[in-house]
Amino acid sequence: MDHMTALIDQNARFADLVTDADETTEVPTCPGWTLKQLFRHVGRGDRWSAQIISDRIGEYLDPREVRDGKPPADPEGALAWLREGPAILRDAIDSIGPNTYVWTFWGPRPAEWWVRRRLHEATMHRADAALALGRPYDLSPDLAADGIEEWIDTVAAPRPTLDPGVTVHLHTTDTEGEWMLRGEEDRVVWEVGHGKGDLAVRGPATELFLALLNRREGALEIFGDETIWTSWRERARF
Template sequence: MDHMTALIEQNARFGDLLHAADPSTEVPTCPGWTLKQLFRHVGRGDRWSAQIISDRVDGGLDPREVRDGKPPADTEGALAWLHGGPAVLRDALAATGASTDVWTFLGPRPAEWWVRRRLHEATVHRADAAFALGQPYDLAPDLAADGIEEWIDTVAASRPTLDPGVTVHLHTTDVPGEWMIHGEEGRTVWEPGHGKGTLAVRGRAEDLFLALVNRREEGLEIFGDENLWASWRERARF
């Protein structure tokens, strides 16, 4: 998958949603946030990750120190600022090298890791905006499946989220995709593939992705302890 092309497309669709929206609209799936705050978060996030790459930042970057980190006050200027974010990230990647290790909140990763992370920030926050505005949301199955795998990998690398001996099997029904997530002592590990789990959940890629990121839960088949399904997603929230 071309993550940069997908990021540019998701960024554009996010902007289209907010073009004529009331910026003071509350975002229920991001408690305490308005669309104005969500908009700034997405636009600044692309520049934040770009600056981490271009400046070879070590140890994180204060969002207040992001260059051009605030949108202009006028609508058209703000949208141009939003849509410019992926280009800034693309330029930073080209200058630094996609395979160059840089800081991430999970430890050193190749710079291109940030593109995939920013892509799925955009897919999730586009859902936040759509739901806040009562608008329909759709996500291509292959992109949703990529989001599932990116979420699994990010969460597994961040902290233990399953007790030792517990295994979760996820399975998409509209595109190929199966993952096994295992709780081990002090860590969570995963691999693609089929197997028997303590809990199995299957459904369309979009539905499974939105459930994993705690945005919407519908259309899923759950086999096993539903309390485990709920508690695991809460422990994995980020």
Template sequence: MDYSVALVEENRLFGDLIRRADPALPVPTCPEWTIQQLFRHVGRGDRWAAQIVAEQRDAPLDPRTVGGGKPPADPEQAIEWLHEGARLLIDAVGTTGPSTPVWTFTGPRPAAWWIRRRLHEATVHRADAALALGLPYELSPALAADGISEWLDIIGQSRGDGPAPLDAGSTLHLHASEDTLDSAGEWSISLDDRAIIWDNSHSKAGAAVRGRAVDILLALTRRLSAANADVEILGDHSIWDTWLERTGF
């Protein structure tokens, strides 16, 4: 998958949704946010990541200090500001070098890590906008599956002080219904010394989640309940409930 191409396209689709939305419209899946705040979050986030990469930072950057972090007042210029942020990130990775290590919230990673991260930030926040507007939301099975994998990577790489997403001995299996995904549409998740580990294998688990990849992604990131996402939960429902309680996008 070409993450740069996908980021530009998702950024465009997000902008198209925002262009026709009331800036003051509440976003139920991002409590206390409006469409305008969601828009600023995505647009400034791309520029934040671009500056981290361009400066080859080894420490966090305060988002409030990001250059050009405030969108123009004119709606059309604001959309161009959004699109420019994605291009700045792609250009920064190209200049710095995709393999150059830079700061991320999961530890030092290759600069190209940020393109994939910002891509999936855009896919989920586009869902936020679509749900707020009452519009349908779709994502290709391959991109949705990659979003699930990327999210599991982040959870596995992030060790906090709180409880692990799974209790000791619990296992979780996600299974996308699209035949075109093959093994990329299955995720077996378990716990190893408080860290989440996963692979693309088929396994019998304490709880199994089945549905389209895009629907699993929306349920996994708590954008829709399993029932509203048309996702089936088999086995011990408490394992899934615990996972959701202890993870957040």
């Protein structure tokens, strides 16, 4: 999958979605945020990761220190600012090389890691905006399945979000995506593939993606211990 092309598209679709929307609209899936704050978060996030890369910053960067971190006051300028974010990230990666290791939440990783992270920040927050505005939300099954795997690797796996020995099987019904996860003392280990878990959850990729992100409950089939499903998603909030 071309994550950069997908990121450019998702940012553009986010911009189209919020054009002419009331920026004071509350975003229920991001408590305390308005649409204006959500918009700024998405656009600044691309620049934030780009600055970490281009400046070779070795620790967490305060978002208040991000260059050009606030959108212009005029609506057209603000929309252009949002759409420009992926290109700024791409240029930062090109400046040092995609395989050069840089700071991330979970230790040094190749610079191109940030593209996939920013992509699914955009897919998630576009859902937030759509839900806040009462608009439909669509995501291709393959992109949603990629989002599930990125969520597993970035959000669920580096922390003890499952109790030791607890196993979970995730299965998308409209792609070939299947994953097995097992809790350990300080993390969750996972692999692609089929297996039997204490909990199994299956359904369309987009619905499973949004449910894992605690955005909405979709048409999912749940087998086994449903308390694992509830507690796991709560412990894996990010």
